[in-house]
Amino acid sequence: xxxxxxxxxxxxxxxxxxxxxxxxxxxxxxxxxxxxxxxxxxxxxxxxxxxxxxxxxxxxxxxxxxxxxxxxxxxxxxxxxxxxxxxxxxxxxxxxxxxxxxxxxxxxxxxxxxxxxxxxxxxxxxxxxxxxxxxxxxxxxxxxxxxxxxxxxxxxxxxxxxxxxxxxxxxxxxxxxxxxxxxxxxxxxxxxxxxxxxxxxxxxxxxxxxxxxxxxxxxxxxxxxxxxxxxxxxxxxxxxxxxxxxxxxxxxxxxxxxxxxxxxxxxxxxxxxxxxxxxxxxxxxxxxxxxxxxxxxxxxxxxxxxxxxxxxxxxxxxxxxxxxxxxxxxxxxxxxxxxxxxxxxxxxxxxxxxxxxxxxxxxxxxxxxxxxxxxxxxxxxxxxxxxxxxxxxxxxxxxxxxxxxxxxxxxxxxxxxxxxxxxxxxxxxxxxxxxxxxxxxxxxxxxxxxxxxxxxxxxxxxxxxxxxxxxxxxxxxxxxxxxxxxxxxxxxxxxxxxxxxxxxxxxxxxxxxxxxxxxxxxxxxxxxxxxxxxxxxxxxxxxxxxxxxxxxxxxxxxxxxxxxxxxxxxxxxxxxxxxx
Ligand code: GCB
Numbered sequence: 371x372x373x374x375x376x377x378x379x380x381x382x383x384x385x386x387x388x389x390x391x392x393x394x395x396x397x398x399x400x401x402x403x404x405x406x407x408x409x410x411x412x413x414x415x416x417x418x419x420x421x422x423x424x425x426x427x428x429x430x431x432x433x434x435x436x437x438x439x440x441x442x443x444x445x446x447x448x449x450x451x452x453x454x455x456x457x458x459x460x461x462x463x464x465x466x467x468x469x470x471x472x473x474x475x476x477x478x479x480x481x482x483x484x485x486x487x488x489x490x491x492x493x494x495x496x497x498x499x500x501x502x503x504x505x506x507x508x509x510x511x512x513x514x515x516x517x518x519x520x521x522x523x524x525x526x527x528x529x530x531x532x533x534x535x536x537x538x539x540x541x542x543x544x545x546x547x548x549x550x551x552x553x554x555x556x557x558x559x560x561x562x563x564x565x566x567x568x569x570x571x572x573x574x575x576x577x578x579x580x581x582x583x584x585x586x587x588x589x590x591x592x593x594x595x596x597x598x599x600x601x602x603x604x605x606x607x608x609x610x611x612x613x614x615x616x617x618x619x620x621x622x623x624x625x626x627x628x629x630x631x632x633x634x635x636x637x638x639x640x641x642x643x644x645x646x647x648x649x650x651x652x653x654x655x656x657x658x659x660x661x662x663x664x665x666x667x668x669x670x671x672x673x674x675x676x677x678x679x680x681x682x683x684x685x686x687x688x689x690x691x692x693x694x695x696x697x698x699x700x701x702x703x704x705x706x707x708x709x710x711x712x713x714x715x716x717x718x719x720x721x722x723x724x725x726x727x728x729x730x731x732x733x734x735x736x737x738x739x740x741x742x743x744x745x746x747x748x749x750x751x752x753x754x755x756x757x758x759x760x761x762x763x764x765x766x767x768x769x770x771x772x773x774x775x776x777x778x779x780x781x782x783x784x785x786x787x788x789x790x791x792x793x794x795x796x797x798x799x800x801x802x803x804x805x806x807x808x809x810x811x812x813x814x815x816x817x818x819x820x821x822x823x824x825x826x827x828x829x830x831x832x833x834x835x836x837x838x839x840x841x842x843x844x845x846x847x848x849x850x851x852x853x854x855x856x857x858x859x860x861x862x863x864x865x866x867x868x869x870x871x872x873x874x875x876x877x878x879x880x881x882x883x884x885x886x887x888x889x890x891x892x893x894x895x896x897x898x899x900x901x902x903x904x905x906x907x908x909x910x911x912x913x914x915x916x917x918x919x920x921x922x923x924x925x926x927x928x929x930x931x932x933x934x935x936x937x938x939x940x941x942x943x944x945x946x947x948x949x950x
Pocket of ligand 1: 921
């Protein structure tokens with residue numbers, strides 16, 4: 371797979387472009403189209419024109435307009451942008467001093483959803499997809515002294531988009547993650563992969579890709595703690611290696627990471643890498659050859675206290691510490707790739723990870739462009755995070771309705787995922803189960819193509835009484851592990867009442883108690899990630915006195931207060947005596 375993005379920006383010499391950006395709110399895309407809906411050229415906002423004489427007519431001015439903070443969603447920064455979906459122009463000026471023998475990459479960690487990027491009035495390119503990084507080589511576009519970047523950000527939902535028109539989370543717009551200028555040598559290490567050999571765990575193997583390398587260029591791979599250092603040589607920009615080694619394997623109980631250094635003629639990169647194996651055997655998931663039960667929780671990338679998208683490491687840590695307190699060894703990062711910071715912090719804390727792309731609900735499965743978009747998001751997610759031992763599952767979809775075009779689309783997507791990464795397991799969260807009395811059968815055709823079957827089932831909430839859940843018998847057409855990827859119920863924190871009173875903490879707790887009983891009866895169950903760690907914003911949740919724009923299925927409120935169900939789930943996880 372050719373990677374579109376440089377690996378491990380944390381190890382790079384960078385200039386941050388975070389902070390306040392000048393913005394223009396442009397619902398009609400007036401800075402892009404003229405009154406006849408033709409493309410603007412001279413008068414386009416990306417030109418950042420300034421008055422030259424008092425009689426000049428220029429009907430916009432970045433520098434006297436609103437400011438927004440990057441990284442950050444716009445919805446929670448300004449009251450009038452709370453529900454806004456459309457275009458906002460962002461502008462950042464910065465000074466630059468050119469260096470010789472080096473390149474500069476302009477790197478966006480994420481912009482939701484569609485962006486067109488300009489530097490000094492010239493278009494660099496466009497990107498689609500709100501949760502994956504992208505970059506431009508701007509070496510030849512930068513000038514000595516003051517430069518300006520303008521980004522047209524558009525978060526309008528689209529029928530053919532990924533995600534599509536309909537979803538159960540807030541469509542936070544903006545430059546939601548950090549922006550950097552990355553300095554690299556002319557010939558640089560653009561990508562690499564190190565892993566334990568799946569067939570023979572006595573070997574660490576991998577490759578290093580060098581941009582601008584000559585054939586036969588030396589690459590040194592070093593893992594000092596294992597006393598390993600080897601030299602390999604490039605062919606067509608790629609150097610492959612295999613090292614005999616017996617590292618301590620990464621586990622949730624001991625999330626060991628090794629310092630790794632990669633050196634080429636002109637470049638050097640460091641990383642902290644863990645080694646482990648992951649596989650399935652019948653209905654079991656084996657981590658480093660031993661069965662593991664995945665004690666998990668689903669998490670949206672939303673900050674506590676109503677602050678919108680997570681935009682700092684501290685906010686990641688609040689969420690992750692709650693999951694730790696819950697007794698988890700596993701997290702499902704729903705429903706889109708979370709930030710690299712989230713993944714790296716989770717890895718250090720010993721969480722195994724399910725990572726997914728927003729192929730969610732009624733995606734346009736017949737559309738080839740939609741498929742290409744899904745593939746790009748999948749490949750970019752895998753490319754960015756392939757060196758993270760914590761990630762064991764790539765999920766290709768959530769709750770998609772069965773049908774011929776969906777089955778073909780998702781089968782092809784599982785093929786793409788395996789091609790991009792043969793070392794991990796592929797999954798999808800399915801909700802098309804067949805109900806026969808109190809028996810539920812897993813028969814979804816996608817089951818044949820994934821390694822692990824995720825099941826979303828809301829017994830006691832969207833169907834059935836909580837007490838009925840404990841008696842459900844599950845059957846599986848496939849000899850594969852199942853993860854209960856969603857169960858749950860809504861509760862307003864602090865609202866108390868009877869077990870049969872909706873929205874009370876007691877009702878939610880009863881749903882958890884009964885679903886836990888149900889899960890204990892599923893012998894092919896390998897884990898669970900109930901829905902969800904914390905209440906999160908969703909425009910589908912209208913009930914003013916209770917929901918107030920929040921999906922209340924969190925076991926913690928958005929103010930950080932634990933509901934009763936938190937402790938019910940915690941007891942269940944503490945009682946799972948499978949060793950980490
Ligand atoms: C689901 C979806 C999730 C929703 C949840 C709900 O099945 O996967 O995104 O938020 O149900 O609360 O209805």
